[in-house]
Amino acid sequence: MNPLCGRCNLVVYPTEKINCLDKYWHTRCFRCEVCNMSLNMKNYKGFAKRPYCNAHYPRANFTCVADTPENIRLKQQSKMQSQVLYKEDFEKNKGKSFTVVTDTPELQRLKISQNQVSNVKYHEEFEKSKTPHLHEELKSKTQHQQPAFQPPAASQNYHYDPAPEPVRPAAAAPPPSAGKRYRAVYDYAAADEDEVSFMDGDVIVDVQQIDEGWMYGRVERTGQQGMLPANYVEAI
Structure with missing residues (x-):
């Protein structure tokens, strides 16, 4: 039994049959739904199982949804729920993401060498900075130090010679400690x-x-x- 045409619902014979879009068409009936332009298997475009030309092929457009009070409320509610879930996950996983590195012999050797190098550099800088500081202190002390005793000026009739100060013996060095x-x-x-x-x-x-x-x-x-x-x- 011969099938019916998808447009005129008449019998389609094999000599004039086109099988497309899950339907059978007469060659003369296979036309654009809008401009009625004759189509073939190379230039047609199907939409909802109907043939269209390239110019009148329906194209889907995005629909803009207005921010109604209900949509705004749902948006805020979903945002609050996401923040609550994020805080819960953060509190549960807090402190668990740190990676513990074991002290291998190579890491211990590097750590000891770094400590030694840092200590040597610190001591060198400390000695360099300490020496000029001590010299400045001694210089300032000698400049501001006043003599303990000044003899009075000699007059024309009298001559005064100050007695020499007694020389103190040097203190004996403490005995060296053992160890x-x-x-x-x-x-x-x-x-x-x-x-x-x-x-x-x-x-x-x-x-x-x-x-x-x-x-x-x-x-x-x-x-x-x-x-x-x-x-x-x-x-x-």
């Missing part, structure tokens, strides 16, 4: 009962090495004994 001697390069305040406090420039005697980071010794200025950090002192 190693170190000099403090930083101030340190004791953080525990078994530690000892000292100031920059103090001499620590009878020093004994406990481990890589701590020593035991006696501050020569105060006479106190205790543990002290090894990176705060240098050997004399």
Whole structure:
């Protein structure tokens, strides 16, 4: 049985049949729905199973939706819900995103070498800055220092010769202490009962090495004994 045409609903014979858009058409009926231009299989465009030419092919346009009070309320509500969910996830995952790096032997070696280099550079800069400062202090003290006694001016009838000041004997040097001697390069305040406090420039005697980071010794200025950090002192 021959099918019917999609436009005129008449029988379509095989000699004039076009099969397109899930329908059968007469050659003369296969035309544009708008301008009635004759179409073929190369220049037609289908929309909703109907043939159109290129000029009258329906094109979909975007629809603009006005911000009604209901749409604004829904927008604000969705924004608040997203913020609440974000804060909950942030509180749950807070502090869990940090990556823990294990102290491999290579990292430990690099860390120790960096500490040594930084300490050496700091000591060099500290000694360079400390020397001119001491010279300026000594110079200012000598300039502003006044003599302890000034003899009165001699008159025409009397001549006064001041008596020479007695020469004091030099103080005997303290006996050397047993053990190693170190000099403090930083101030340190004791953080525990078994530690000892000292100031920059103090001499620590009878020093004994406990481990890589701590020593035991006696501050020569105060006479106190205790543990002290090894990176705060240098050997004399």
